[in-house]
Amino acid sequence: MPPRVNLNKCNGCEGLPESKCEEACPGDLMAVDPRTNKAYVRFAGDCWDCMSCTKACPTKAIETRVPYQIGYHKASLKPIMGSNTITWKCVDINGKEETYKYRNRMDK
Template sequence: MPPKVDIRRCTGCAGRMESCCEEACPGDLMAVHPDTGKAYCRAANECWDCMSCVKNCPAGALETKIPYQIGYYKATLRPIMGKTSITWKCRDIYGKEFSYTCINRTR
């Protein structure tokens, strides 16, 4: 399931040659629409939920829709990137939110 784009937050990464989500996607699936200036996934059925684009968006405009096998409709997972950690914001199907912070791996 492709990431959900919050069009109010998406800036289109204006000023960059390539948007951060385009740059991060290993499948080259993300793009910025030339008319709207907002990101979208151009081949939703090819997205494998790796979340690289979600983690790389500087505007926090992308959200993972959790596959129904795990969380059913409306459950979401969103990373808040820190310098040395990621805080995962999970929302269940009833709208209840949970946060988990993990320290990033360092060399």
């Protein structure tokens, strides 16, 4: 399912030549509406849930919805980026939360 942008958290990556979610999307699906300065998915049906935009957003404004066929209502999966780690926060349909932390490939 395409990502959902929290309009209260999105600041349009103000000051950057290109927003982080636009820069990250391999399908060129993300855009920032110049009237509202908020991001949106241009072609939701083309999104393949790679979560690149979710991980790249500096304000944590993008949420990936888990398709109901996989997770049912209330289930969610959220990546939290660290400097050289990624933590996946998983919530199942009963609200049970688990986290998995891995080193990523952005080590410097």
